[in-house]
Amino acid sequence: MDKADGLAQARQNLADYLRLNSLRNTPERNALLEAIYSADAPVQAEELAKVMSEGRRLRISRATVYNNLSLFEDAGLVRKVFQDDRILFERTDKSKGVIRLVCDGCGKVTEMSGDKLRRQIAQLRTRRFNAVGWELRIYGLCSKCTAELKRKQNRLNKKDKDKK
Numbered sequence: 001m002d003k004a005d006g007l008a009q010a011r012q013n014l015a016d017y018l019r020l021n022s023l024r025n026t027p028e029r030n031a032l033l034e035a036i037y038s039a040d041a042p043v044q045a046e047e048l049a050k051v052m053s054e055g056r057r058l059r060i061s062r063a064t065v066y067n068n069l070s071l072f073e074d075a076g077l078v079r080k081v082f083q084d085d086r087i088l089f090e091r092t093d094k095s096k097g098v099i100r101l102v103c104d105g106c107g108k109v110t111e112m113s114g115d116k117l118r119r120q121i122a123q124l125r126t127r128r129f130n131a132v133g134w135e136l137r138i139y140g141l142c143s144k145c146t147a148e149l150k151r152k153q154n155r156l157n158k159k160d161k162d163k164k
């Protein structure tokens with residue numbers, strides 16, 4: 001499933017969800033969904049509001065963006081991601097899985113591409129479960145925290161030697 005297929009499917013799911021809940025399907029809603037699905041990384045609501053008012057000549061208030069984001073979340077089309085004290089939103093379809101490296105020292109989160117792993121996960125069969133997306137978290141220490149830890153260890157070693 002490539003990016004365009006993902007968006008087409010998401011549009012269809014949104015239309016179904018809106019119909020089921022007796023809500024209107026508006027150009028604004030579709031444009032917002034498209035903005036999220038065409039982004040390469042998770043985006044902030046603020047950013048989305050900006051993008052919407054700039055490129056598309058659709059006047060969408062910030063409140064509308066927030067309301068629709070929670071509607072998309074209910075519909076299973078987007079999910080929240082917490083990153084450096086910020087709340088971001090990302091698409092949920094399976095083609096857009098994410099691999100994150102999480103530093104146990106400073107909490108920094110970075111994404112990695114991992115194409116081979118992505119392909120393997122895309123082929124996974126999930127019994128009695130309709131998978132729509134995935135996230136893999138790898139825990140450890142970033143290079144900054146690793147260097148910091150080494151400095152601390154060196155200081156401790158030095159103190160030990162000084163005592164002797």
Ligand SMILES: [Zn+2]
Pocket residue numbers: 103104105106107108141142143144145146
């Ligand atoms: Zn770190």
